[in-house]
Amino acid sequence: xxxxxxxxxxxxxxxxxxxxxxxxxxxxxxxxxxxxxxxxxxxxxxxxxxxxxxxxxxxxxxxxxxxxxxxxxxxxxxxxxxxxxxxxxxxxxxxxxxxxxxxxxxxxxxxxxxxxxxxxxxxxxxxxxxxxxxxxxxxxxxxxx
Amino acid sequence: xxxxxxxxxxxxxxxxxxxxxxxxxxxxxxxxxxxxxxxxxxxxxxxxxxxxxxxxxxxxxxxxxxxxxxxxxxxxxxxxxxxxxxxxxxxxxxxxxxxxxxxxxxxxxxxxxxxxxxxxxxxxxxxxxxxxxxxxxxxxxxxxx
Numbered sequence: 625x626x627x628x629x630x631x632x633x634x635x636x637x638x639x640x641x642x643x644x645x646x647x648x649x650x651x652x653x654x655x656x657x658x659x660x661x662x663x664x665x666x667x668x669x670x671x672x673x674x675x676x677x678x679x680x681x682x683x684x685x686x687x688x689x690x691x692x693x694x695x696x697x698x699x700x701x702x703x704x705x706x707x708x709x710x711x712x713x714x715x716x717x718x719x720x721x722x723x724x725x726x727x728x729x730x731x732x733x734x735x736x737x738x739x740x741x742x743x744x745x746x747x748x749x750x751x752x753x754x755x756x757x758x759x760x761x762x763x764x765x766x767x768x769x
Numbered sequence: 770x771x772x773x774x775x776x777x778x779x780x781x782x783x784x785x786x787x788x789x790x791x792x793x794x795x796x797x798x799x800x801x802x803x804x805x806x807x808x809x810x811x812x813x814x815x816x817x818x819x820x821x822x823x824x825x826x827x828x829x830x831x832x833x834x835x836x837x838x839x840x841x842x843x844x845x846x847x848x849x850x851x852x853x854x855x856x857x858x859x860x861x862x863x864x865x866x867x868x869x870x871x872x873x874x875x876x877x878x879x880x881x882x883x884x885x886x887x888x889x890x891x892x893x894x895x896x897x898x899x900x901x902x903x904x905x906x907x908x909x910x911x912x913x914x
Contacts, residue, residue, distance in 0.1 A: 625770050625855045625857075626854075626855070628854050628855065644894070644895045645895070646894060646895050646896075646898075656846075660832065660846075660854060662832040662833060662844065663832040663833070663844045663845035663846040663847075664844050664846050664847070665833065665843065665844030665847065666843045666844045666847035666904060666905055667844055667846055667847040667904075668904070669847070669902065669903070669904020669905055669907075670847065670902060670903055670904045670906075671898075671900070671901050671902035671903075672898050672901050672902075673846075674859065676821075676855070676857055676859070687805065687807040687808040688807060688808075688810065698810065698811045699807065699808045699809050699810030699811045699812055700808035701801075701805075701808040701809055701812055701818075701887075701888040701889070701890075702808075702809070702810065702811035702812040702814070702815065702890050703890065704889055704890070704892070704895065708887055709771075709773050709805060709887070710770045710771070710773065710821070710886040710887050712770075712821055712857065712886060712887050714819065714821070714859070714889065716895075716896060716898055718898070741855040741857060742846075742853055742854070742855050742857055743846040744846070744849055744859065745846075745847055745848065745849065745903065745904065745906065746898065746901065746903075747849070747901075747903050747906055748897075748898075748901055748903070749789070749791060749903075749906075749910065750789045750790070750791050750849065750861075751791075751861060751896065751897075752893075752896075752897050753791075753817050753861055753863075753891065753893075755816070756816050756817055756891065756892075756893050757814065757815060757816035758814070758815055758816075758890065758891075758892050758893070758894075759811060759812075759813070759814020759815045759890065760811055760814055761815075761890065761892055761894075762814075765894065
């Protein structure tokens with residue numbers, strides 16, 4: 625795995641970043657390295673894209689963590705906590721425009737300088753499920769967290 | 770990046786695998802290696818999980834590819850084609866049950882033996898977007914592909 629580009633965002637400190645892309649209106653720039661730019665053809669047709677990237681976690685991980693939205697320890701894989709055995713982040717962002725190898729996007733929730741691993745088109749037919757249960761998250765969000 | 774487990778599926782040949790998890794009703798088993806099993810606590814509360822895994826692509830990648838559903842070449846990052854600079858796959862599957870470190874899931878679309886990189890809970894508040902445009906895919910799906 626090696627970066628195909630870098631994500632530029634307004635966030636330079638961890639505690640500034642939004643909890644999730646869906647809660648962010650921040651504008652960012654996704655700079656794809658020129659050698660991969662040909663792979664961006666046709667992407668303008670998609671209003672939303674999935675970014676896969678490396679979380680900046682220099683400090684390892686724990687298998688039980690307290691999610692930002694909860695007050696109890698949960699299993700790491702039942703959370704979106706950033707520090708993971710393979711620290712891959714996933715965000716769905718709105719694609720506003722492309723200029724050559726740079727995408728302007730809305731809804732970034734990552735630190736400035738985040739290494740980009742992949743871009744995939746967001747396709748509801750593939751990515752959306754109905755009748756979903758969300759465990760501890762549902763309880764926290766009902767409680768207004 | 771190193772695997773945290775392995776995905777078992779009924780598919781042993783590439784041309785048997787469904788095009789997307791959303792089009793699959795196949796049952797699979799996600800075996801998380803015992804040293805990571807503690808991270809599965811609380812996951813039973815979620816009806817759907819996101820699997821990140823390594824695509825089996827021994828043959829490199831091309832920046833322009835013909836998607837399975839289309840008849841034209843498209844930019845790789847505007848497709849879900851499996852052979853990518855960082856061959857990370859993403860599937861949303863239904864979680865049926867957990868027995869210790871093994872998850873039984875519905876909707877697998879990967880080859881048997883696929884290396885697992887990460888599991889995240891699927892949370893519509895984070896992962897679902899509305900008013901989505903899907904470029905070439907919309908044209909192909911309207912055409913009945």
